[in-house]
Amino acid sequence: MSITKQYLKSKPECKITFCVPAKDASKVEVAGDFNGWNSAELKKYKNGNFKAQFNLPVDKEYQFKYIVDGEWVNETEADAYQWNDYAASENSVLVV
Template sequence: MPITKQYLKSKPECKITFCVPAKEADKVEVAGDFNEWKLSELKKYKNGNFKAQFNLPVDKEYQFRYVVDGEWVNESEADAYKWNEFAAAENSVLVV
């Protein structure tokens, strides 16, 4: 599940593209501290990938997880993982 980072020259932001390959899934969402843990739906493409983009301020870490057909999952290629006491599970970490 690759994440791409494109740092913007015009302002201190990074364009983050979340891409989740899930051909069999009906719905993929992402939630994290960058969107106040509100579910944001990723768009499904014909090749079976789900994608969404966010512009995030740089020099920060963001915790997040995906929800694939109702099941919380981590990003396999996250920059790191942090334990979350509330969920009793690890969150993916994105370093920008």
Template sequence: MPITKQYLKSKPECKVTFSFPAKEASEVEVSGEFNEWDFMKLKKQKNGIFKGQVNLPVEKEYQFKYKVDGEWQNDPAADKYLWNDFAASENSVVVV
């Protein structure tokens, strides 16, 4: 399920909804540059998709990753991917 973006008319922000399908998971969090790599818990929906929203300033790119029951995972529907030397792996990127 892709990331959805809703650009706000009243200010230069975009409401980004992170969605990650994980029916068998008990916990999914998103961590990235937009929250200083802290963890934001996503809420599990009845259909097994975890969702969460955040407003982000526009005209920027933000690296992020999901943590699914303690395992780091990229978003298969990310706008792009960037190599991260610190983690020695690719990170997902959302462009707003």
């Protein structure tokens, strides 16, 4: 798994690319406080990677998780992790 950050010069935003290698998965989604915890499906590529991009405002932290074939999964390269009492587990944290 990986996250790529590309800060935009024209406005205070960062283009975030989520990439999840999951050849055997049929569906990968990302959900976080940046999208109201409504899952957004990642596009599957022939090499087995799933990808999606979002432009997010800078100077903020965002909690999120992936959903791989219905199973909630954290980003292994997250900037940090934060405990979530509601889910009784940690969320991945993205610092932009």
